[in-house]
Amino acid sequence: MSKLTISADLCSACGSCVDACPFGALTLEGDVPEVSDQCTFCGACVDACPAEAITLERDQAADVADITSYHGVWVWVEQFRGQACSISWEMLGQGRKLADQLGVPLTACVLGHNVRGVAQEAIAYGADRAFLADDASLAAYRTDPYAAVLVRLVREHRPEVFLLGASARGRDLAGAVATDLRTGLTADCTGLDIDPETRLLRQTRPAFGGNIMATIICPNYRPQMATVRHRVFEVPPADTARQGQIVQVPAAMGEAAIASQVVDFVMEAGQVNLADAHIIVSGGRGVGGPEGYAPLQALADALGGALGASRAAVDAGWIPYAHQVGQTGRTVKPDLYIACGISGAIQHLAGMQTSKVIVAINKDPEAPIFNVATYGIVGDLFEIVPALTAEFKKRLGK
Amino acid sequence: MRAIVCIKQVPDTTEVKINPETNTLIREGVASIVNPFDTYAIEEALRLKEQHGGTVTVLSMGPAQAKEALKEAVAMGADEAVLLSDRAFAGSDTWATAYTLAQAIRRLGEFDVILCGKQAIDGDTGQVGPGIARQLQIPQLTYICRIQEFDPATKRVRVERLLEEGREVVTCTLPVLLTVVKDINQPRYPTFTGIRRATRMEIPTWGAAELATANADYLGLKGSPTQVVRIFNPPARGGTVTLFTADTPSDGAAQLAERLLADKVI
Numbered sequence: 252m253s254k255l256t257i258s259a260d261l262c263s264a265c266g267s268c269v270d271a272c273p274f275g276a277l278t279l280e281g282d283v284p285e286v287s288d289q290c291t292f293c294g295a296c297v298d299a300c301p302a303e304a305i306t307l308e309r310d311q312a313a314d315v316a317d318i319t320s321y322h323g324v325w326v327w328v329e330q331f332r333g334q335a336c337s338i339s340w341e342m343l344g345q346g347r348k349l350a351d352q353l354g355v356p357l358t359a360c361v362l363g364h365n366v367r368g369v370a371q372e373a374i375a376y377g378a379d380r381a382f383l384a385d386d387a388s389l390a391a392y393r394t395d396p397y398a399a400v401l402v403r404l405v406r407e408h409r410p411e412v413f414l415l416g417a418s419a420r421g422r423d424l425a426g427a428v429a430t431d432l433r434t435g436l437t438a439d440c441t442g443l444d445i446d447p448e449t450r451l452l453r454q455t456r457p458a459f460g461g462n463i464m465a466t467i468i469c470p471n472y473r474p475q476m477a478t479v480r481h482r483v484f485e486v487p488p489a490d491t492a493r494q495g496q497i498v499q500v501p502a503a504m505g506e507a508a509i510a511s512q513v514v515d516f517v518m519e520a521g522q523v524n525l526a527d528a529h530i531i532v533s534g535g536r537g538v539g540g541p542e543g544y545a546p547l548q549a550l551a552d553a554l555g556g557a558l559g560a561s562r563a564a565v566d567a568g569w570i571p572y573a574h575q576v577g578q579t580g581r582t583v584k585p586d587l588y589i590a591c592g593i594s595g596a597i598q599h600l601a602g603m604q605t606s607k608v609i610v611a612i613n614k615d616p617e618a619p620i621f622n623v624a625t626y627g628i629v630g631d632l633f634e635i636v637p638a639l640t641a642e643f644k645k646r647l648g649k
Numbered sequence: 650m651r652a653i654v655c656i657k658q659v660p661d662t663t664e665v666k667i668n669p670e671t672n673t674l675i676r677e678g679v680a681s682i683v684n685p686f687d688t689y690a691i692e693e694a695l696r697l698k699e700q701h702g703g704t705v706t707v708l709s710m711g712p713a714q715a716k717e718a719l720k721e722a723v724a725m726g727a728d729e730a731v732l733l734s735d736r737a738f739a740g741s742d743t744w745a746t747a748y749t750l751a752q753a754i755r756r757l758g759e760f761d762v763i764l765c766g767k768q769a770i771d772g773d774t775g776q777v778g779p780g781i782a783r784q785l786q787i788p789q790l791t792y793i794c795r796i797q798e799f800d801p802a803t804k805r806v807r808v809e810r811l812l813e814e815g816r817e818v819v820t821c822t823l824p825v826l827l828t829v830v831k832d833i834n835q836p837r838y839p840t841f842t843g844i845r846r847a848t849r850m851e852i853p854t855w856g857a858a859e860l861a862t863a864n865a866d867y868l869g870l871k872g873s874p875t876q877v878v879r880i881f882n883p884p885a886r887g888g889t890v891t892l893f894t895a896d897t898p899s900d901g902a903a904q905l906a907e908r909l910l911a912d913k914v915i
Contacts, residue, residue, distance in 0.1 A: 253739070253740055253869070253870045253871070271880075273880055275660065275679070287712070288712045288713070288734075288736060288739060289712055290739065290740075291739065291740045291870075291877070292739070292740045292870050293877040293880055294877065294878070294879075294880075295880040298879070298880075309870060309876070310869070310870055310871035331814055391817075393819075394779070394788065394789055394790075394791075395788060398783075418812075418813055419791065419792050419810070419811070419812045419813060420812065422775045422776070422779075422791070423779060423789070423791045423792075425776070426743075426775065426776040426777075426778070426779030426780055426783075427779045427782070427783050427789065429744065429776070429780075430744065430747060430779065430780045430783035430784060431783055433744070433874070434744075434874050435742065435744065435873075435874030435875035436743065436744070436776055436874075436875070437875060438743075438772075438773065438774035438775060438776055439773060439774070453878075457773070457883065458771065458772060458773060459660075459771055460770060460771075460773070461883060462883070463880055463881070463882060463883070464880070464881050464882070464883050465877050465879065465880050465881075466877070466878050466879040466880075466881075467875050467876065467877055467878065468875070468876055468878050469874050469875050469876070470876065471874065472874040510788040510821050510822045510825075511788055511790065511819050511820065511821040511822075512819065512820050512821075513817055513818070513819050514807075514818050514819065514820055515817070515818035516814075516815060516816070516817050516818070517809075517815050517816040517817075517818065518814065518815040524813050524814060525813075526813050527813070530914075530915065554915060571832075572794075572811075572830070572831055572832040573811065573832075575831075578770055578773075579685060579686070579770070579831055580831075586914045587909065587914040587915060604886060607914060608909070608912060608914045610905065610909070611890070621890045621892075622890070623886050624890045625888070625890065625891065626890065626891050626892075626893065626905055626908060626909070627890045627891070627892045627893070628892070628893050628894075628901045628902075628905060629892065629894070630898060630901065631898070634898035635898045635901060635902055638898045638899040638901070638902035638903075639902040639905065639906060641899070641902075642899070642902045642903050642905075642906040643906055643915070646906060646907075646910060647915075
């Protein structure tokens with residue numbers, strides 16, 4: 252069994268390891284810290300110990316797969332109603348870099364119905380090859396038929412890296428595929444790079460609501476799978492002259508074997524896709540009620556942005572949950588996030604603090620939102636927001 | 650009707666603070682709570698039970714103290730609870746966690762539905778639900794914001810999934826695994842009688858020995874394909890806020906608008 256040992260001879264009882272432990276598994280009461288069964292053997296304490304008193308013995312995996320035959324970087328291209336989602340191109344851009352670093356080809360997996368054009372686009376965005384599974388049973392995303400195609404393709408062609416977007420569908424699909432393949436999957440990565448010595452994919456992701464970052468590897472299983480957060484990587488320029496191979500592959504499940512049917516899709520009126528938005532105007536408790544969102548909506552409209560909200564406003568019933576930004580809502584990374592009447596609780600910050608520019612508008616100059624904001628105005632949002640809207644309308648010529 | 654709810658005990662991240670000097674998490678005095686998304690799963694299971702009769706079983710994997718989370722579910726109205734706890738499970742990643750929970754569900758026997766929260770607020774992966782479904786070879790429907798119809802007799806369910814573009818309506822056969830989002834319901838509070846029942850209840854603990862179907866190579870750190878190699882503090886957001894102070898709101902707005910246009914973020 253894996254074991255964490257702290258040497259009583261070397262330990263100076265400084266407590267660095269206790270502070271470093273993200274799981275609260277270490278306590279220092281006597282001369283040497285005690286390890287509780289909350290320990291996950293992450294090794295944070297080993298790095299933190301100035302006396303090198305901590306040793307970590309990790310059990311080696313028992314059923315190590317033959318990983319040497321795995322080759323190439325793959326990306327799943329998500330599409331909705333025949334339109335590729337931009338997150339897929341972001342991943343092809345990053346996938347291209349990883350593939351070039353490894354000296355291997357980049358493959359796109361396109362699943363859907365009447366989506367040959369998407370496969371063509373994938374080539375333009377950097378893929379050397381696109382697998383195209385085009386079948387009526389794949390028209391709308393469903394876990395089982397999609398996972399069946401990908402699992403079969405991976406088993407046959409053995410890629411070393413497989414990336415999917417951390418969208419609702421991407422996370423649903425990745426979890427299913429990695430389970431069947433008995434391989435590692437890292438969720439919601441914000442960083443991906445190749446260790447030049449080991450050729451392993453280093454996958455970095457936030458945890459504890461963004462309070463800590465973890466780098467994760469998958470040394471003994473293939474492919475190394477990760478879902479990647481939206482808007483972390485840039486969409487590369489499309490090159491329609493690029494040549495690549497489109498390989499038709501069949502569906503892997505007959506319609507009769509599929510347990511689920513998509514029977515309807517409800518686009519909510521006024522609903523904006525927060526994940527895709529470049530500009531988000533967001534309102535919190537300071538908005539005061541449902542009608543308080545009208546000036547925010549007007550500003551969002553003037554800027555071509557989406558409307559967000561804090562948990563407090565959603566819980567009060569002022570605005571639907573689909574607008575909620577933060578730990579229990581959506582994580583967003585727009586170019587511009589305008590926080591109006593949002594105090595900036597840690598859960599809200601976890602969902603938006605990687606935005607490129609943050610503007611805080613709040614009556615309270617002590618509000619924590621000002622600690623992460625790029626620009627701020629202390630004042631009444633009901634005076635400032637309409638003034639901003641008027642200003643932008645004037646300057647943008649609308 | 651039998652519903653199984655998988656729950657996780659997590660640190661209450663609303664209370665997690667950063668020590669500004671060492672820039673590390675302050676975990677002292679941080680309470681452990683039931684993962685908030687899992688409370689919606691418990692509530693939905695209890696509503697299904699109220700409509701269709703049957704039982705609700707809650708299952709959690711974690712250290713001995715995770716019994717408290719199970720007791721909270723019992724206090725809300727769950728009928729039975731099982732804790733999976735063993736040193737052999739320590740260090741499990743999402744693959745090994747899903748595998749272990751699936752083995753326990755096999756031991757629990759027949760069920761109509763498994764409910765999970767969409768993700769846990771400490772790990773934020775959302776991978777364990779789909780992992781359990783695949784291990785058990787049952788369909789999964791994730792990010793459910795509403796159960797429109799649920800019929801144990803005809804073994805059909807009709808649900809709404811909350812996706813980026815809107816709500817997708819899906820029908821499926823039972824048994825099924827559903828992961829739920831916050832929008833689905835408002836969890837009830839534990840009742841006085843529920844709390845009394847939970848206090849008295851002996852919650853069984855299953856270790857590796859109790860999971861007869863489990864392959865020991867798939868448990869714990871040893872059974873986990875992923876390894877954490879480094880944990881570090883996120884880079885602080887650089888710089889300090891530039892405040893626009895003007896005599897009138899429109900002057901402040903004009904200065905801000907000018908700066909944002911100059912920054913080319915609009």
